[in-house]
Amino acid sequence: MTDFVVRPCADLAEFDRAVMSIGQYFGQELDAERAERFARILPVERMHAAWEDGEIVGGAGAFPFPMSVPGGLVDCAGTTVVGVAPTHRRRGVLRAMMRAHLDDAHERSEPIAALWASEETIYGRFGYGIAAYAGEVTIPREHVDYVVARERVGRIRIVEPDEALEKFPALWEGLARTRPGVFIRSPDWWDLRTLADPPERRRGAGPKRFALLEIDGEPAGYALYRHKMEWREGVSSGEVRVVEAIAPEPAALAEVWRYLLDVDWIAGITSSLVPPDHPLFFVLAKARRMRYRMGDGLWVRLVDVGAALSRRTYPEDGELVLDVRDAFCPWNEGRWHLADGVAARTDASADLALDASTLGSAYLGGIRLAQLAQGGLVEELRPGAIERADGLFRHGLHPWCPEIF
Numbered sequence: 001m002t003d004f005v006v007r008p009c010a011d012l013a014e015f016d017r018a019v020m021s022i023g024q025y026f027g028q029e030l031d032a033e034r035a036e037r038f039a040r041i042l043p044v045e046r047m048h049a050a051w052e053d054g055e056i057v058g059g060a061g062a063f064p065f066p067m068s069v070p071g072g073l074v075d076c077a078g079t080t081v082v083g084v085a086p087t088h089r090r091r092g093v094l095r096a097m098m099r100a101h102l103d104d105a106h107e108r109s110e111p112i113a114a115l116w117a118s119e120e121t122i123y124g125r126f127g128y129g130i131a132a133y134a135g136e137v138t139i140p141r142e143h144v145d146y147v148v149a150r151e152r153v154g155r156i157r158i159v160e161p162d163e164a165l166e167k168f169p170a171l172w173e174g175l176a177r178t179r180p181g182v183f184i185r186s187p188d189w190w191d192l193r194t195l196a197d198p199p200e201r202r203r204g205a206g207p208k209r210f211a212l213l214e215i216d217g218e219p220a221g222y223a224l225y226r227h228k229m230e231w232r233e234g235v236s237s238g239e240v241r242v243v244e245a246i247a248p249e250p251a252a253l254a255e256v257w258r259y260l261l262d263v264d265w266i267a268g269i270t271s272s273l274v275p276p277d278h279p280l281f282f283v284l285a286k287a288r289r290m291r292y293r294m295g296d297g298l299w300v301r302l303v304d305v306g307a308a309l310s311r312r313t314y315p316e317d318g319e320l321v322l323d324v325r326d327a328f329c330p331w332n333e334g335r336w337h338l339a340d341g342v343a344a345r346t347d348a349s350a351d352l353a354l355d356a357s358t359l360g361s362a363y364l365g366g367i368r369l370a371q372l373a374q375g376g377l378v379e380e381l382r383p384g385a386i387e388r389a390d391g392l393f394r395h396g397l398h399p400w401c402p403e404i405f
């Protein structure tokens with residue numbers, strides 16, 4: 001171990017170098033203009049840099065965005081661009097940055113943090129737990145029929161980015177009202193990240209297309225997608241690559257997908273970050289053919305257990321005492337009494353004992369404590385407590401975070 005100093009970046013030049021800690025793994029170079037744009041989404045002071053002997057050797061950022069949880073939105077530190085120079089790996093730089101990152105979120109009263117993990121072995125030790133699953137699909141063009149052929153509803157138009165910027169955000173926010181795990185994008189995020197389409201991000205495909213579904217003249221859903229055209233042995237082996245297909249209502253989402261599945265002159269349709277209860281599973285006649293490959297999606301860390309538990313809602317009445325272990329954020333340690341939607345410290349005997357990371361997994365209602373208990377992650381101290389806890393924590397739809405941040 002050496003003496004690292006971790007502190008927020010002071011200016012754009014530091015920010016650019018700190019982001020390069022992970023950028024180098026993507027083959028990037030320092031780029032002041034890109035840093036300036038990125039700082040409009042990730043504020044400079046939310047980017048921590050680890051220093052050694054006057055050099056930046058690591059970086060970790062936090063997007064400040066609200067995230068949907070059962071019953072509403074909660075301020076979230078969106079853990080992002082975490083990287084350590086290959087010259088300094090496994091010397092405690094990440095640990096020091098996570099210390100600063102979670103202390104900072106705590107001081108800012110952000111009840112939760114969330115992330116997408118490059119590897120599933122990294123973040124459990126810092127109290128993050130898998131809170132949602134997501135999957136990739138590749139649907140062959142010959143297997144796109146729905147169980148019941150539908151009358152087309154509404155109309156779909158290709159729109160320009162300006163109109164997309166005007167109409168898409170309300171649909172995304174509509175999704176946030178039905179699904180936990182959706183973060184709210186700022187106008188700059190929409191502009192610079194969602195709608196922007198720099199050629200280096202196209203990975204061999206064409207430009208982003210913006211398709212808007214209107215039903216009775218009102219926006220009801222949208223898709224962002226690209227064409228990747230290829231030919232093999234005289235026939236198209238091209239793809240439609242769905243970047244995101246969003247609609248708050250399931251029927252509208254099925255309609256947006258009907259459009260994407262019907263595009264001519266392709267061999268298949270690909271998409272990722274599809275939740276395991278997506279309407280496609282139920283409307284596609286041959287859902288097997290989409291070869292769903294599921295993995296961990298969003299990870300959640302309860303930065304402040306009391307505030308986080310009190311900010312979400314619960315579908316039924318009931319009370320519960322949780323004994324929370326939290327070695328990395330010891331301010332959460334101890335017993336919490338949850339009743340009437342409010343969590344408070346208690347001396348009462350506990351119903352369940354679990355780590356903060358396990359509670360993070362259960363928090364959005366997508367992973368049941370009964371499932372987590374299968375992995376030995378929950379200790380039931382009173383018979384029936386797991387079932388009672390699942391009654392409280394459950395949520396109708398699986399969490400869905402449609403963008404990796």
Ligand SMILES: CC(C)(COP(=O)(O)OP(=O)(O)OC[C@H]1O[C@@H](n2cnc3c(N)ncnc32)[C@H](O)[C@@H]1OP(=O)(O)O)[C@@H](O)C(=O)NCCC(=O)NCCS
Nearest residue numbers: 082083084089090091092093094095116117118119121122
């Ligand atoms: C992952 C990464 C940030 C780790 O940084 P680091 O400074 O080497 O990590 P630390 O030395 O602080 O290790 C902290 C702990 O995490 C463990 N760890 C670190 N990286 C790990 C990995 N990839 N897999 C499993 N364990 C890992 C360490 O063994 C250590 O364990 P301990 O708590 O038992 O001591 C770094 O390897 C990196 O930049 N990787 C490439 C980019 C990347 O994957 N970033 C994450 C984006 S989500």
